[in-house]
Amino acid sequence: MVVVISIGMVLVEFPVLLGVIWIDDFKNKVPWGFCLFQGVAIQYGAFLQMSGGLCFAYQTYRLLVLNRQGITETLKKVYIALVILYPLIPTAILIYIAMKYDAIKPLTLNWLFGYSGSNFILSFVGVYYSGRAAVAVFRHLDRFKTSISSSRSHIQSAQTSESGQEELTISIDLEENTHSVVTSNTVQTSDLTKQIKVYNLTKAAAIRMVLFSCSFAFINFFASIQTVLIVIKGGKTIEKGLSGHDWVGALQGSIIFLIFGIPQNVRKFFLREARF
Structure with missing residues (x-):
């Protein structure tokens, strides 16, 4: 998508x-x-x-x-x-x-509620609700992290059963988004791995959601500057040269790439460099 x-x-x-x-x-x-x-x-x-x-x-x-x-x-x-x-x-x-x-x-749009005056005003509503959603997500992540830590402690304390299963040793680093499973003979290890994956996906989605909403508010603010100046000057416009609207139209795609493209590309780049 x-x-x-x-x-x-x-x-x-x-x-x-x-x-x-x-x-x-x-x-x-x-x-x-x-x-x-x-x-x-x-x-x-x-x-x-x-x-x-x-x-x-x-x-x-x-x-x-x-x-x-x-x-x-x-x-x-x-x-x-x-x-x-x-x-x-x-x-x-x-x-x-x-x-x-x-x-x-x-x-030529000369009014505050033309492009991009209304966009600028409405974008703050989106930032507000995105911020509230992000707070809720990070609170959920705190509870989720506690649950993962409990699962890790439970698995690390597991001993060899009567069926001859080996003891599990698991090392998890949530901050670096890495985990390693030394031995795995139970379903619990698979569940824990899935929990860590969901945790990392949720964290990345929350961060990108906030970045996207704040960036969208910024570009709408940038676009609205000329509209506001036109209103202040009583509707007088300058017909020549690039306007704030033109710059915003050209930069919106870059905003999407910076938020959704760079994190994954940078990660792949460093992983490729580490192999060499």
Whole structure:
């Protein structure tokens, strides 16, 4: 689903970056066909990100809360249908309305509640609820860590049984996300390994959730600066040059990569270097 979200982000950013071709006089020189392409692509990309984010959130909930590993064929079909149909239906409605009322044209938004004033205000709501969710997740992690420690102590104290099972010795380092199992002849070891895996996944998901919400609030704040300045100046705008909106459109994809791409890539890089 991260791939779907990234594709949606590309569809949002690509038309924005193409607009740089007419940056000297966007309002008067840009062709109508490009305006139509830009409007449709940005709307479709935004809805595609929503569908991917919804599927990603639900799958994370199944993994971390319901403790269900993998994905069923039925659920996979639901995800595919949602990713395909959800962006198409509202985009088709928007295209119909835009064509009927000739709403697609070069436009300068001069109001605080246009782009990106409303986004900036609403993003704080998302940060608030993401913060509360992160606090709840980390409290859950504390209880989960205590449970894992108890399981570890129980396994380490196990002695050789009448059936001739060997004593288990397990070394766990939760902070470095590593664990090693010296000998394992019981189901308890497998359960403990699964618990550690869920703990690490939950911790990584909580950290990335907070980083993503805070980063999204920051880029919306950055985008709203020009909108607020326009309101202060009584609606006067500068038609030439790159605006804060343009920079935000170009940087959103980088934010997603920094949060979802770099941690795993850096880990793989250091593991590869350690082998040599």
